[in-house]
Amino acid sequence: MKRSILVLQIIISFSVVSSSTEDWAIKVHGGLEVANQVAKEHGVRNLGEVLPNSDIYHFERVHRRRHKREENLFEELMKSSPWSEKQIELTRVKRQITTHFPINRNIFNDVRPPIQSGHKKSICSMNTYETETKQSRRCVFPFVYKGKLYSKCTNDHSVNGKEWCATEVTPKGEVVNGQWGDCNPSSLLCHPVVDEPSFPFQDVYRDFFGLIPIRSGNPQSLFVEEPPRPVEVVERNLSAYKSKWNDRFWPEMWYLNRGGDHLDMNVEEAWEGGYSGKGVVVTILDDGVEWDHPDLIDNYDENASADLNDRDGDPYPRYDIINSNKHGTRCAGQIAAAANNSYCSVGIAFNAKVGGIRILDGRIFDSLEAQALSYNRDYIDIYSASWGPDDNGATVDGPGVLAKQALEDGIKFGRKGKGSIFVWASGNGGKKSDDCNCDGYSTSIFTLSVSSTSENGFIPWYSESCASSLATTYSSGASNRRLREKKIVTTDLHGSCTKSHTGTSASSPMAAALIALTLEANPNMTWRDVQHIVVLTARGSAGSYLKSDDWSVNGAGREFSHSYGFGLMDADAMVKLAANWTNIPEQMICHSSEVIYENGLVGEQDSEIESKTNASLCSEEIKSLEHIHLFIDLDSTSRRGDLSVSLTSPSGTTSRLLNFRPFDDERVGFASFNNWPMMSVHFWGENITNKDLDEWTLKVINRGNGVASLKRWKLRFYGSNSAL
8 A cells, every 4th residue: 555644733632541440539648558558448549649748649449340348338438538539531632733754544444433524534543441450551553463464453363252452562563462452442532634734925924714913902803815925034044053062963953053143042052151951850741751762861860750651660651653652752852862972962951850750641630630740849840741631722621620739839849949840832723723821721820831933933823822821932833835944853762863843842841941951040949930030031023033913012011922922932041140030029919809790791792891990909019910810700602712801901001811712612601711710921020000090901802693791800910019
């Protein structure tokens, strides 16, 4: 059969395992020994403490034919516990965009369901049944057994007559001995393969729908055809490429070696200042890290590593024929690949230590995320995450109650009280007009959310715009017959290298590495100090080639964009500012007056709702703003995707907290945002009031065919009580 190169949009979902277990988070006082004894007495398995010193444990209950006594014992456990919560399997996606690999187009034909209209091809996954001795795992297709190639489940050589599949294969596709299981047909899940959009050259400013990035506060409107706008493409000055390193792909690392002049992130200048991440520990929360890779082994740190999927200390990735677990290894190389070893690439923080927490190659729960986010938090400085809820333009999701607590505990207790640094990829839903303010990880004030820009400073087609992204770093861009922008160079599985790392998946570890350089310059900085350093040193439109129509200046004189936050991160500026940095005052929190409409403030079809709240009571407590959360109760019979939200400060700065989302058909109002409130960083450095003005203005636009009714709303302000 003909082999060809597929350009796939890989969005790998982890909520595909149909399991025969129940998972619970249960509080048991008395410590680990008591918890183990309780588990033994009640017929459950203790998978470990979820949060340090919390007495909350992850208990797994295996479904099998039970005696009534066992059922009674479990009910007794639930009644005796002061707190418990059943763990619901979550959907999480890696924020990589495209991958290029040779694969037979028809390889999955025998294992996928009928293709829906409009879907030309699919990539599918199936899982094995869980048994008392084996966990459910994802099947690997195709696989080779006894010299024969299988592209679907088979009963060949089956000892029980049931169809089976491989769960792990060698690089040649041969089944690893013992790594197989009986196929579970009900777990079959297929994703349509979507080719990467190929944009007209003149339209590289626009997203997939041809929409122009908007100015803050103004609703997006459909593009009306106009003469092509000239596009400035950065010429690659090859003479500026320094031969600093002998690593094979160093000349291809355009985002590091373009010689300044606003073309890169000034990493070489930081290196020349003596900073390389020494003494800083970063861990990758992902699908594993190939720690014996020649570019990683010298910087690998087992104390920053764990396998929460298979419950051991080794985060080594599980191999399959399509290298679906390459993601974490690629992210690790961006941060800490060894320099000058004549092998592959150079990590931005090439003297930092790097570990991996393997969580994305199996079922994932709130408790699992919490364990990962709090793992060895006094030892690990930075946690890098390049994944999150589905970027399908219709989802509002985020961390559960335990993961939220892990984030909050991390900034309180991590790094011995200075606060863990959580760096998050903002999302790849640009093609679906997704908004990263619908991702509760991005809208947490405890994370540093990072977007992407392309080689030539364009908004990538996959990038999401929102009010919660703090800054941007480089990643992949357009790839068509008129404009071929380069991707990211890094380590890959099987000891290899790649020049094809993509998406905001690449931006998060890049930012984490820049922060590692910064922490080397000043290890005493708190988590908030780090965010201030990023805001103060990021380069906006005037100091970079970042192209966007929505650059604005806030009331504190800081340039910001919904696509880029405060701009491109700058390593040299970050380490220089950090070296002489004085810790900022403690965080202050204050609420505006709550606005309540007993009968609802109604907005009919194609109308606007405008409301104001007074913030004068907070003006003495907070002199310099950082983050703002919006708490809003709004009912609507319109689609949620037909509603947009913006907020205007007394200084006149307008931030769009929610954009229209064409694929969001939910008609539930803003109920989901109760768990993950919308957030903006665009007012950073402003005063809460401005002279005699103390009102903040909320605007909700309803362009749907139903009615929107605003019930109540208020703002939560975060900041310092002294001007910075």
